[in-house]
Amino acid sequence: MVVDCKSHSLLIVSCSQRKRNNPGLMRAIERYDGSAFWVTRRFLLQKTTGLLDIYILSAEFGLISSEQRIPNYDRRMTQQQAQQLQPRVIAELEKILNKKPYQQLLICVSRDYLQALNGYEQLIPKELTVQVTRGALGKKLSQLYQWLYGEPAKPRSSTSAISQGRACLRGVELVLTPEQVLEKARRWIVEGKGEFKRYQSWYVPIDDQKVASKWLVSQLTGLPVKTFTASEARRVLKQLGIEVIQIKDDSVVRSELK
Incomplete structure (x- = not known):
């Protein structure tokens, strides 16, 4: 799969514990600073497209747009928190899916966050292709990269100029x-x-x-x-x-x- 300029794509990524501690409000895509956000921001820098919508599953705010301005905070997602958020998250996801004819959806979240999306399958239209990242963090990041770029990440080498x-x-x-x-x-x-x-x-x-x-x-x-x-x-x-x-x-x- 590759995000391109011909079809609407939707990315849902879980928030990260690592955040920028700037005071005041920041766009969510900037506030969160975990590895998945580095990969995503790099893609946005290199492959600007208006047909990719990014939503972030937050332990504090639920399912929010990457453009929403949020303060710094500290809250971990627990099973109990995921269960409490689930009805609100599913309701918001239904609104999002009804806004545009999405053709690709990637869900890149950890296990606890996935519980907050429990039941999402019932909302998926037939024309929407869904992928959920699996495995350890490194594997999930590789799957995120490949979904965005349409090819595996090139191995980095300190002596190679390919990734430099x-x-x-x-x-x-x-x-x-x-x-x-x-x-x-x-x-x-x-x-x-x-x-x-x-x-x-x-x-x-x-x-x-x-x-x-x-x-x-x-x-x-x-x-x-x-x-x-x-x-x-x-x-x-x-x-x-x-x-x-x-x-x-x-x-x-x-x-x-x-």
Whole structure:
């Protein structure tokens, strides 16, 4: 299966314990920061399509749109919570399925969350193809990737440029995976190289740190921050698969998804 621009597709993914702790409200697709959301956001960055709708099954809010703005919170899904949410979740799913002629549905949730969807089969129209991810987290992520892209994820190799991003700035070429960029950034932060917190409107989220995008590009290229612009830094990071966030009017906007 592959999400394309010819048919309506629906993705239901469970929320993650890992969340960005930004104050105020954030779009749900940005607030949750588990592995499935990294895969999904990367797809949205690379394969923008208006025919994919994403809904998130939340232990706190039930079944919500990925665009709904939510606060930070801490609630785990238990069997009891799933049973309590189930009637509301099924009612919301019925409304969603009646809105558009979906042809593909992927349910990527853990076992406890799946209980909150108990009975969903009765709502599925004949023309809708349904897939439910199975197995451990790694297998579920592989199934999510293949459903989105229509092909298995390519194996990552530190010596292969296939899975690496490429960027060039002032004659300096970078060939790195997102994981390699983040690993380097974490090491430089620990070593205290430069003022990584000195950002104005744009930053890169790394663990619980807000890292200046120009500082990171300067460290990667060896170029002084004064020799390139903030927009050039964002362009380089985007080409390397690194997310950059803009702070504007007390709200958070992820530039790559705009």
